């Protein structure tokens with residue numbers, strides 16, 4: 001892995017891109033350093049990509065899946081034309097699968113890469129076919145995001161509105177454009193957005209460090225708030241929709257997303273504000289019956305005890321740091337994927353839309 005600073009080649013269209021494939025190496029914008037520094041890290045090694053996912057150089061469910069897919073391509077390059085090329089790539093897939101547990105997009109992308117690998121007869125064919133598959137996963141994500149923006153607007157009402165969002169679901173968290181933040185972009189371009197309230201999103205601060213930065217760069221009106229201000233904001237009556245992304249949506253419509261999402265869903269229902277989940281179908285896991293089955297990642301307590309290296313708690317205090325929560329389907333007003341919108345999701349509606357993967 002090497003480090004350098006390069007200007008973002010395509011920041012107008014899709015937002016600030018964070019994943020760039022260069023044919024034989026992967027460049028990731030280091031999200032741990034934003035918004036202070038724009039540092040690009042270069043990867044030529046699959047296990048280094050797994051570390052980048054674990055350490056949150058790259059984060060956000062779709063972005064994790066895309067990066068892992070390119071990690072498999074790097075494994076194919078590394079394996080070269082040795083007699084063990086296939087086994088080496090399979091080992092790399094296992095390593096990548098252990099990087100983070102909650103976002104199903106990771107396992108979905110690796111499954112696609114594995115299926116593609118199985119059909120390859122030679123190392124050279126594997127490099128070519130796996131590259132094509134990773135690039136397709138990347139391009140399909142961007143296309144899905146644009147489509148979700150259009151679908152979402154069709155159920156949101158025509159009056160300009162304020163919305164509230166959580167975590168970062170923008171270009172930085174995806175192949176480009178974003179999921180929930182893609183809807184925000186679509187509202188803005190349709191002149192239907194008054195303002196976005198962005199939860200700061202403790203403890204990792206995806207909202208303040210990433211969402212506020214991403215929106216500010218494009219001149220989209222954003223107001224940053226402490227997570228604990230959300231109830232007060234929703235009570236004021238200006239916000240019509242809370243819009244969030246997802247890391248996994250189960251067969252009954254339950255939604256795992258960044259910790260604090262469940263709080264927001266309860267607040268939204270209490271205040272008569274509608275609650276929308278926006279995610280590509282690669283986030284839907286029909287193999288799990290309900291949110292109770294979703295593995296919820298717990299990260300190190302240091303993330304809560306300190307902010308960017310500055311201690312904010314007594315040394316060594318015990319910490320509980322689950323980084324995702326599960327919002328029950330009955331609190332969700334709409335799930336938006338590229339396949340369309342499900343209003344008031346339940347098992348039957350999910351089954352009708354996602355019974356098959358394509």
Ligand SMILES: CSC[C@@H](O)[C@@H](O)C(=O)COP(=O)(O)O
Pocket residue numbers: 059060061062103166167168169170173174178179180206244245246247257258259323
């Ligand atoms: C389009 S991103 C959707 C989700 O992945 C996002 O809301 C989220 O929870 C990200 O968590 P993170 O821990 O930053 O990877």
